[in-house]
Amino acid sequence: MNTSMKPLIELKNITKTFDDQQILKGVSLNIYEKEFLTLLGPSGCGKTTTLRIIAGFDEADDGDLLFDGIEISKLPPYKREVNTVFQKYALFPHLNVFDNIAFGLNIKKTEKSVVQQEVEKMLRLVGLSGFENRDVTSLSGGQQQRVAIARALINKPKVLLLDEPLGALDAKLRKEMQFELKKIQQEVGITFIYVTHDQEEALSMSDTVVVMNDGYIQQIGSPTDVYNEPENRFVAQFIGESNIIEGKMIRDCLVFFDDFEFECVDKGFKDNEEIDVVLRPEDIDIVEPQCAKLQGVVSSIVFKGVHYEILVETKYRNYLIHTTDYHEVGRAVGLTFGPEDIHVMWKSF
Amino acid sequence: MVLCFAFFYVPIIITMIFSFNSSKSFANFTGFSLRWYESLINDSEILSAVGVSVSVAVIATVVSTILGTITAIGLSKSRKILKEWVLNINNIPIMSPDIVTAIGLMILFTSVKLEKGYFTMLLAHICFCTPYVITSVYPKVRSVDVNIANAAMDLGATPFQALTKVIVPMIKPGIYAGMLLAFTMSIDDFVISYFVSGNGVENISMIVYNATKRINPTINALSTVVIMTIFVVVFAVKIAPVIAKQQWFRRLSVKIPLAVKRVFLFASCAAVVFSLIQFGGIYRGGTTKTLKVYNAGEYIDESLLELFEEQFDCKVIYETFDSNESMYTKVMSGEKYDIIIPSDYMIERLAKEDFLQPVDKSLLDNFDNVIPAILNQPFDPENQYSIPYFWGNVGILYDSTVVRESDLEAGWEILRNPDYKDNIYMYDSERDSFMIALKALGYSLNTTDKSELDRAYEWLSEQKRLVNPVYVGDDVIDNMVSGYKAMAVVYSGDAAYIMSENENMRFYAPECGTNLWIDGMVITKDCKNTALAHDWIDFMLEDENAAVNTEMVGYSSPVEAVYTEISQTVYEGNEAYVPRQDNPKDEYFRYQDPEIKKYSAELWTKVKTQ
Numbered sequence A: 001m002n003t004s005m006k007p008l009i010e011l012k013n014i015t016k017t018f019d020d021q022q023i024l025k026g027v028s029l030n031i032y033e034k035e036f037l038t039l040l041g042p043s044g045c046g047k048t049t050t051l052r053i054i055a056g057f058d059e060a061d062d063g064d065l066l067f068d069g070i071e072i073s074k075l076p077p078y079k080r081e082v083n084t085v086f087q088k089y090a091l092f093p094h095l096n097v098f099d100n101i102a103f104g105l106n107i108k109k110t111e112k113s114v115v116q117q118e119v120e121k122m123l124r125l126v127g128l129s130g131f132e133n134r135d136v137t138s139l140s141g142g143q144q145q146r147v148a149i150a151r152a153l154i155n156k157p158k159v160l161l162l163d164e165p166l167g168a169l170d171a172k173l174r175k176e177m178q179f180e181l182k183k184i185q186q187e188v189g190i191t192f193i194y195v196t197h198d199q200e201e202a203l204s205m206s207d208t209v210v211v212m213n214d215g216y217i218q219q220i221g222s223p224t225d226v227y228n229e230p231e232n233r234f235v236a237q238f239i240g241e242s243n244i245i246e247g248k249m250i251r252d253c254l255v256f257f258d259d260f261e262f263e264c265v266d267k268g269f270k271d272n273e274e275i276d277v278v279l280r281p282e283d284i285d286i287v288e289p290q291c292a293k294l295q296g297v298v299s300s301i302v303f304k305g306v307h308y309e310i311l312v313e314t315k316y317r318n319y320l321i322h323t324t325d326y327h328e329v330g331r332a333v334g335l336t337f338g339p340e341d342i343h344v345m346w347k348s349f
Numbered sequence B: 001m002v003l004c005f006a007f008f009y010v011p012i013i014i015t016m017i018f019s020f021n022s023s024k025s026f027a028n029f030t031g032f033s034l035r036w037y038e039s040l041i042n043d044s045e046i047l048s049a050v051g052v053s054v055s056v057a058v059i060a061t062v063v064s065t066i067l068g069t070i071t072a073i074g075l076s077k078s079r080k081i082l083k084e085w086v087l088n089i090n091n092i093p094i095m096s097p098d099i100v101t102a103i104g105l106m107i108l109f110t111s112v113k114l115e116k117g118y119f120t121m122l123l124a125h126i127c128f129c130t131p132y133v134i135t136s137v138y139p140k141v142r143s144v145d146v147n148i149a150n151a152a153m154d155l156g157a158t159p160f161q162a163l164t165k166v167i168v169p170m171i172k173p174g175i176y177a178g179m180l181l182a183f184t185m186s187i188d189d190f191v192i193s194y195f196v197s198g199n200g201v202e203n204i205s206m207i208v209y210n211a212t213k214r215i216n217p218t219i220n221a222l223s224t225v226v227i228m229t230i231f232v233v234v235f236a237v238k239i240a241p242v243i244a245k246q247q248w249f250r251r252l253s254v255k256i257p258l259a260v261k262r263v264f265l266f267a268s269c270a271a272v273v274f275s276l277i278q279f280g281g282i283y284r285g286g287t288t289k290t291l292k293v294y295n296a297g298e299y300i301d302e303s304l305l306e307l308f309e310e311q312f313d314c315k316v317i318y319e320t321f322d323s324n325e326s327m328y329t330k331v332m333s334g335e336k337y338d339i340i341i342p343s344d345y346m347i348e349r350l351a352k353e354d355f356l357q358p359v360d361k362s363l364l365d366n367f368d369n370v371i372p373a374i375l376n377q378p379f380d381p382e383n384q385y386s387i388p389y390f391w392g393n394v395g396i397l398y399d400s401t402v403v404r405e406s407d408l409e410a411g412w413e414i415l416r417n418p419d420y421k422d423n424i425y426m427y428d429s430e431r432d433s434f435m436i437a438l439k440a441l442g443y444s445l446n447t448t449d450k451s452e453l454d455r456a457y458e459w460l461s462e463q464k465r466l467v468n469p470v471y472v473g474d475d476v477i478d479n480m481v482s483g484y485k486a487m488a489v490v491y492s493g494d495a496a497y498i499m500s501e502n503e504n505m506r507f508y509a510p511e512c513g514t515n516l517w518i519d520g521m522v523i524t525k526d527c528k529n530t531a532l533a534h535d536w537i538d539f540m541l542e543d544e545n546a547a548v549n550t551e552m553v554g555y556s557s558p559v560e561a562v563y564t565e566i567s568q569t570v571y572e573g574n575e576a577y578v579p580r581q582d583n584p585k586d587e588y589f590r591y592q593d594p595e596i597k598k599y600s601a602e603l604w605t606k607v608k609t610q
Helices: A047-055 A097-107 A112-125 A139-152 A171-188 A199-205 A223-228 A232-237 B002-018 B033-044 B045-077 B080-095 B099-111 B118-143 B148-155 B161-170 B172-187 B193-194 B204-211 B218-245 B247-287 B301-313 B325-333 B344-352 B405-416 B428-438 B450-467 B475-481 B492-501 B530-541 B542-552 B560-568 B594-609
Strands: A009-018 A021-031 A036-040 A062-067 A082-085 A161-165 A191-196 A208-213 A216-221 A245-251 A256-257 A260-263 A273-279 A285-287 A294-303 A306-316 A320-321 A332-334 A343-346 B287-297 B314-321 B387-398 B425-428 B471-473 B485-490 B506-507 B513-522
Touching: A009 A047, A021 A047, A021 A191, A021 A216, A036 A047, A036 A199, A047 A082, A047 A161, A082 A139, A082 B148, A097 A112, A097 A139, A097 B161, A097 B513, A112 A139, A112 A171, A112 B485, A139 A161, A139 A171, A171 A191, A191 A273, A199 A223, A208 A223, A208 A232, A216 A223, A216 A232, A232 A245, A232 A273, A232 A343, A256 A273, A285 A320, A294 A320, A306 A332, A332 B287, B002 B218, B033 B045, B033 B218, B045 B080, B045 B118, B045 B161, B045 B172, B045 B204, B045 B218, B045 B247, B080 B118, B099 B118, B099 B193, B118 B193, B148 B161, B161 B172, B193 B204, B204 B218, B218 B450, B287 B301, B287 B325, B287 B530, B301 B314, B301 B530, B314 B325, B325 B344, B344 B513, B387 B405, B387 B492, B387 B530, B405 B428, B405 B450, B405 B475, B405 B485, B425 B428, B425 B475, B428 B450, B428 B513, B428 B594, B450 B594, B471 B475, B475 B492, B485 B492, B492 B506, B513 B530, B530 B542, B542 B560
Parallel strands: A036 A191, A036 A208, A082 A161, A161 A191, B287 B314, B425 B471, B425 B485
Antiparallel strands: A009 A021, A009 A062, A208 A216, A245 A256, A245 A273, A256 A260, A273 A343, A285 A332, A294 A306, A294 A332, A306 A320, B387 B485, B387 B506, B387 B513
């Protein structure tokens, strides 16, 4: 993202406590115009609370919330230029599709003909033309989701907040909707703040991924950044699968683990500092034992469709490896990886 | 299932059929007529009660629905522990008997010195209706997704708009159910209204209850109207959604919600206007002289009330009770009246408890008109506190076509003659029944000797074994008009009425003595305007008024000239209208010692359950 731009929304050291439990322990985040930003983390990490604070349903205990440079913490939800798509859609069951979508405009007492026009436009956008008079309760989950999006977008918000909007859909539909959401975002050209616990969803749609855990932001970065260069053990584990190995930084570009020294590309650590090493399963190659420093025995192999998932038992640990080659269980193998495949992280606390 | 429905609906259908009966009887259908509907329309007391019932119900429904809905919504947002507690507390008034709520409210209103009347009744109804609304609305609120309100506000609705445009429409079914419950609860409430109302404000239930002393088919007509109204409402509620789903109707229905709204608005306005009139009435009542009279139900010709108001330029607040005991309870709870008309033994009790003011006979021009034989009786020597209102005795009413004259010589013993097995009505009243047994045995009916009571108990249980009498209340009147049984123990005034309706009936008081009774007018200690109270007593003793009254009610007038006149004209040859005054064995009831009362009550229970 273009960080020289002025952020649209700024969160500064936001904290929030519910029933003696601190949900947010100081969250700071900048969100930019037209950005697709995802708050990613396991349940209870504070991502939804962050979203609700931006929407105005909850108020932060402490910290600042700026919208276009103006403090909006005390502003009620109906005065904020954001709209929300809720987890279970929260459609109004007593209204039909048309009236659900028109709700925001009707509240503003918009002229009837304009409402008609806008609703039709929205229905077209979400692909539900002709559904105007349908009962919302008679729609499928995906259709309800589209209505919820249309209902939120008709108010022309500067930011659309989406709280696990695809959580209730089946896998196939979810994929379709991911694609569609991205398309809609590009069409309307506004900021999306998207909450999910599904890392794949986060990686495939977002411009920026914010990984959260335990009330803190763990890492902010592009999908490739957070995948390839996780900042700590939590991010590495949460985003994709990985081998995390405790080790020591001998000096810049030289790391020690599992009895051997390996060349790497990481710098900036103290000499002999305790660190964690991340090796993504697809970055490890299986070779003949004599060609590698690390040696072990194949202990299991599972076919995953595109690749095999192989576990290799070495002296200190099992390595998880993704490869397209088949290796028999019990076979002695060697493991290799290049310097750029090794990612060194600060030890997490 | 058919049987079940028959069980539900037969009573209702019978009520409806008899509302079209041309005669007063509930037993024989003598022909179709609308006279009871006519008298319903002309009965200002019933009409004003309908007004009270409906306006209280409408206002209470609206207020309790709003209160209950807001509470339910608020509750769903509060903490779990609070929620559970409030819901449990909310259930207490629903589950507890009405009488407990009623007494609680009555004590509350008395203790905060709120004058009982329309306003207190309205408050009480709001109070007992609200829990029902909460109970029916709360589950609906619970079922609403927590994010619905957020979604509305997110889309630009203020919290109030979110409530009115989203939450309320979604929980509408619950609100309607609550409204319906509240309305039915309010409109048919008797117990609570009875205790918290005052100053002559009565609703339909209270009128009906107090009117059961006398058969009054107007009540049937009223019931029929009420049932039809309910039927129409239920029909509308059930059928309307079905019709609304029809396509042809949808096209028409655009304007219907508006019409419904208007009707509702109109009803509310009407109710509010009515209640304002009620308040206004009380207000006006405060500026002129008022007299509060408490009398037994169906015990006056009500035209006399208006006449008195006219003559003395005052307002009479007239209320009725169903028994001396319930009157006593209400008076002791702090309800204030100027004039009460209790029976002899109750007069003695009230005087003993220092509740009455002496009557100043020098203020009563017509006191000399009273039959001397019914004055100066042991329950109130010198008539210090009471002036007779009606009087009479108790005797046996018999069907002269069935009962042999010769059998009558046995006196009360005829009630144990096995020839009349299953053919006798007795009063379901401990004191009246023991009176008969004691007199049959030659004792005083005010005996305090437990062995005499034991003997009386044996007499009564033997009677039950021999003739198996049916123990009844005021329904004896209509049953005897219809001639269902050969004999019945009745009050002379009721007998006079029955005989005027059924010429086969005769009345006789056994020689071995019976119960003489007098209902008297007394002035309470609470009475401020004693001059007006005396005017009232004097007014009731005036020849003309006493004549109107005795003709309407059927009991014997205490005014000598009227008594003589009526006994020779309207009730000529009607031995029940002329209770004997010369048998030394006849006695008045005295106030009973509580221990004796309890003892005989226990014996009476044993008789009935043996």
